[in-house]
Amino acid sequence: MSKILSAAKAAALIPDHAVVSVSSSSGLGCPDLVLEAIGTHFEATGHPREITTLHPIAAGDMSGIKGIDHIARKGLLGRILAGSYPSGPSTAEPPLIWQMVTGNEIPAYNIPSGILFDMHREAAAKRPGVLTKIGLETFVDPDRQGCAMNALAAATPVVTRVEFDGETWLYFKAIVPQVAIRRATTADENGNLTYEHEGAYLGGLDQALAARNHGGLVIAQVKRVTAAGSLRPHDVRVPGNLVDVVVVDPDQKQTTQTPYDPAISGEIFRPLASFRVPDLTLQKVIARRVAQELKSGSAVNLGFGISANVPRILLEEGLHGQVTWVIEQGAVGGVPLLDFAFGCASNADAFMPSPYQFTYFQGGGFDASLLSFLEIGADGSVNVSQLAFCPHVTAGAGGFVDITARARKIVFSGFFNAGAKMRLDHGRLVIDKEGKLRKLVQAVEHVTFSGPRAIRQGQDITYVTERCVMRLTEGGVMVTEIAPGVDLRRDVLDQADFQLLVSPELKTMSPDLFADKPMGLSLPAKPGNPLMGGVSV
DSSP, X not given: OOXXXXXXXXXXXXOTTXXXXXXXXXXXXXXXXXXXXXXXXXXXXXXXXXXXXXXXXXXXXXXXXXXXXXXXXBTTXXXXXXXXXXXXXXXXXXXXXXXXXXXXSSOEXXXXXXXXXXXXXXXXXXXXXXXXXXXXXSTTSTTTTTTBOSHHHHTSOXXXXXXXXXXXXXXXXXXXXXXXXXXXXXXXXXXXXXXXXXXXXXXXXXXXXXHHTTTOEEEEEESEEEOTTOSOGXXXXXXXXGOOEEEEOTTOOSBTTBSOOHHHHTSSOOOGGGSOOOOSSHHHHHHHHHHTTOOBTEEEEEOSSGGGGHHHXXXXXXXXXXXXXXXXXXXESSEEOOGGGBTBEESOXXXXXXXXXXXXXXXXXXXXXXXXOSEEETTSOEEOXXXXXSGGGSOOOTTHHHHHSSOSEEEXXXXXXXXXXXXXXXXXXXXXXXXXXXXXXXXXXXXXXXXXXXXXXXXXXXXXXXXEEEEEETTEEEEEEEOTTOOIIIIIGGGSSSOOEEEEXXXXXXXXXXXXXXXXXXXXXXXXXXXGTTBOO
C-alpha cells in the first residue's frame, strides 16, 4: 500500500480529540500544506474536533506562512502547548491563535522549547515525565504562572513542584501524541526521509518516536518523492518504519519568504564578503559592545534581536571563526542569518537535532549566550515573554528559559527605554527626547529569567544598552560604563524605576564603538580545558 497521500486525505485521518505534535520553527520546516488541509477538512466536515497541539517551536509566522493559524478555529483546536507562538509588529493584526489565547477561548500554555522536546522523549520511552530544574523561579514555576497563558490554562496545571532526593524540582507529565506532523525534503516510496534542502533537522525524529511508540500516526510533508532504496542510508534522518503517510508539496518554502537558499542547507558556502555588515546605528553600537564580552575559542548561543548582529561585527573585524555560534534550531558554526531567515545559518559546520542542542543548553555546556530584553527588574530579572498591552509582539519564551537556566555568562542587550529619540554626533550619543516607556522597572511583568537565582548560581550577567553597561551584583544592578555624551544622573539613573548602583570604577564606553569604521577588536583567549593541561583549543 502506497504511503503517498494527498494533504486532504492525510488530514482526514486525524481523529477527534487527538493530541497532534507539529515540528516547525516559524517558517523553517513548517508543514504548512498539511496544517492548511486540516483546517479545510474541519470547515467541510466539522472534524477533527477539539484537538490538542504540541509545538516545541512556533508553527508559522506573520509573514506569509500561516502555520498554526490554519487550525486556530473554535471547535477544531481545543488546547495548545507551545514553546513559542507567531509574533510580529504591534501595528499588525494579531494572529488568530493569539486572539484565541487572549480571548480565553482555549487553554494555552507557554512551555520552554527544550522541556517540550524532553516531554516527547519521555513519552516515546514510556517514562512518566520530565523532572527538571529548568524554569524554577520563572513564569514556568507553579509558584508563579506555571506556564499558563490564560485563565483556562491556569485551571488545568501542566507542571508541579516536587521534592526529590532532597531538592526542589519541576515535574512535567509526559503527553502522548496520537499524531506527529513533520517536514523533510525528500521521501522515498518507503517513507525514508532526508533533509538536504532544509535549514535544520528540528525535533521531528523525537516527535515521530513519541507517536509511533504509542501506536500513533506519523505524517511527513516533503518536496519530492524518489524510488524506494535510492536514498543513501547515512542521509536518512527519519527511517520509513517511523512514517505512515507522505504528503508532497513541491512549493514548500525552506523558511519564511525563502523558497530555497543553498547556503542555508549547506549545499554551497557563501563568500564571507557577501554577508552584509550593518551600517553605523545605535543597534550596531550595542552589538559592538556585546562583542567585547566574547572570548576566542568560545561556543556562544545567539538569540533574536540586536545580539543577532554580533556575528556581523566579528566579520567586519576580521574575527570570523574565533567564536562558534550555536542556535536552538540546531545550526553549529557558520554565520547566523538575520530577519526572516533568523534561526538558520549559512556556512554552518553542522546541524544538531534541536532536542540535543537543548540538552547542551540545559546542561550549561556552552560558554555564553547573547540575548535580548524587554524589561529588567530591580532584582536583575528579565522579561522577554509577555507584554500584556500587545501580546503578539513577543513570541513567548521559546528556548530562552532552557538557555539561561545554567548559562555561565549571559549578555542581555536592548535599548534603555522605548521610544527615545537619539542620534550619534561625532562619537557621542545625543538624546534629543526621552522615551515614554521605561524598560528598567521595579518588577518585571513576566519573569523569563530570574536574577536572584542567577546570583545564587554564580552566573555572570551583563546588560548592554546604547547609553550604559550594567552588571548584576549581589547588591543589585550596577552601572559600570556610560556612553560618551551621556549624563549619568539625567540620562541613566533618573530613567530607571528603581535605584541603580554605580560602580566606584565607572568608565566611559570606548569611543571606537561609536566610530564609522572597524574598531580594531581583538578577543582574549578562552581559558583552556584543565583536563588538557589548560591548553586552549
